[in-house]
Amino acid sequence: MFQLLFLVIFSEMAVIMVLSFKTPLRKLTLMVLDRVKRGRGPLMVKTVAATIAVVMISSVYSMMMIQKRWIDDGSANPTEQILMVKHLLEATLMGGVLFLALMIDRLHHYIRELRIRRKSMEAIKKQGPEDGKSSGSEKVKALEGEVTTLQAKLKQLESDLETKTKEMDAAEANAVALRKQSEGFLLEYDRLLEENQNLRNQLESLEQSPSRSGNKKNT
Numbered sequence: 001m002f003q004l005l006f007l008v009i010f011s012e013m014a015v016i017m018v019l020s021f022k023t024p025l026r027k028l029t030l031m032v033l034d035r036v037k038r039g040r041g042p043l044m045v046k047t048v049a050a051t052i053a054v055v056m057i058s059s060v061y062s063m064m065m066i067q068k069r070w071i072d073d074g075s076a077n078p079t080e081q082i083l084m085v086k087h088l089l090e091a092t093l094m095g096g097v098l099f100l101a102l103m104i105d106r107l108h109h110y111i112r113e114l115r116i117r118r119k120s121m122e123a124i125k126k127q128g129p130e131d132g133k134s135s136g137s138e139k140v141k142a143l144e145g146e147v148t149t150l151q152a153k154l155k156q157l158e159s160d161l162e163t164k165t166k167e168m169d170a171a172e173a174n175a176v177a178l179r180k181q182s183e184g185f186l187l188e189y190d191r192l193l194e195e196n197q198n199l200r201n202q203l204e205s206l207e208q209s210p211s212r213s214g215n216k217k218n219t
Helices: 002-020 024-036 041-073 078-126 133-218
Strands: none
Touching (some): 002 024, 002 078
């Protein structure tokens, strides 16, 4: 499951990078997104997103229950620590998938709106004087203002994406560190169990030795 989530995240990041720069792949990606948003595409995307959100909420709830048990018991066993790390990584990855999907949707929307505005501006500029120079210039200025606003929103989205990507990398590194620590605790727990069993075996052998010597004296 983790491999699939990582694959989806890297694919979404690649799509965002393609949409951020004007390349031949950008037009192809926009065409694919346009087709996805037609027909039953939006319903399928919403269904998948809702499923991921439900699973993410379930992981968060499991984390809360494990933490509650830690508080009640006053200690944490290695198995629960491993489960905690697993749920934390799942929730982080699924949250990243949903966030990047939202970023792709917003980028596609703003890029499409930007293209429509530019085409409208070009059409207005190509119109002759008979349409009125004053009204045409006012429309051009209004459209230019809208284009500037959309460009500012696009830059803000790119900045938010970079911030969230850094936060996801930090969370993934923290999850990996917690998993390694939990594995160390589990190994230490197994070693203590083995030492405990050895001590019990030695104690049983010591208890059996006096009884055997007493039986020999009686005979």
